[in-house]
Amino acid sequence: MKSFSFADRGAGRYVVGPVAPFDQKNEMFKRPWWDPSMADLGEKFYHAPVMPRDQAGYRLKDFSLVNAAWRVENEMAQGVRGGRMGLYDWTWEGKFNFPRVPAGLKISDDEACHITGAVKRAATLFGASLAGTCKLDRRWLYKPAYMITPDGGKVTDNPIPDEFQYAVVIAVEMDYRSIQTSPSAPASAATGMGYSKMAFVSGLLAQYIRGLGYRAIPCGNDTACSIPMAIDAGLGEIARNGLLVTPEFGPRVRLAKVLTDLPLRPDRPITFGVWNFCMICKKCAKKCPSRSIMHGDPTEATHNISNREGVRAWHINAETCLAFWAKNGTDCANCIRVCPFNKPSGRVHDLVRWGIYHAPRLNPLFLWGDDQMGYGKRKI
Ligand code: SF4
């Protein structure tokens, strides 16, 4: 009989009470569209002009880089606004454009049982840095969803059919050097590239699954909470900065997912020492310009309605975080830049990662070494 470990509980390992479905209108980027206490912030963040200034990282060439990087997401997907269009379209008329395979074909049941590896390989072919699979835990679906439309925000159903019992979760790496410049427009361009790649990869992956004769819904930040799904799919652990930390890239990733009725073999969730390391490392909290990250122990206490009830973790104050973004004129990635797990792979870095998992008593030494080497400093 299979024995279940702490890791095997997936994102459920952080649940300490009843977890009500999360109403997406309470997510921070949606609140300015309906919450009067967020109206001024929303005006500043979504509508006020951002003027370039004579400062490294904030010149016209920097803002143009951001605008270009976001182009696929903004013009062909709009997952931030709610998805369900362009690359995130939920429907497909079933027609192959090329090659001209007749519509309505389906792989055999036997082939479907062994398709998981091919689906993950397709994800990396299309540009995913990491791909994992999980059973769809419906607690992570937004209920209801919330979309930003040309007329404003609107609450909407999130009708994911019961047969959709699986998901592929993908992570795309963000550029290390660009993130080192945070907070600045070049770091924001790395984020924009992440969002554009999320739409590209998940849109193509959904089309691949549909071509196998199954149904698929590609999503960016819309439709369901990505972080718990990524934990369930074995991509990483939650960290003090409120982000998913992966063994390969730390928190320097963006997440997307494809929900499907194609039966997939779920990956095993993982732990690799992040929780213990975060207990002593507070670099993200110390370097957060808006003091939105907790210095204390994980807790189920929340800051505001943008946090999820019933979860024991380091909750982020998304209100103060977004206020800093609006003031700065671009988003921020300091909590990614300074994280010791953010570093690229290499013999020494991989050895330290191994040590964090297998010899956590040495964590203070690893943290001291990270400081001594000057990692995480802003480079612009
Ligand atoms: S994005 Fe910046 S402001 Fe927001 S929590 Fe991270 S470090 Fe703080």
Ligand code: SF4
């Ligand atoms: S900077 Fe340190 S405390 Fe923050 S998420 Fe990374 S490892 Fe955890």
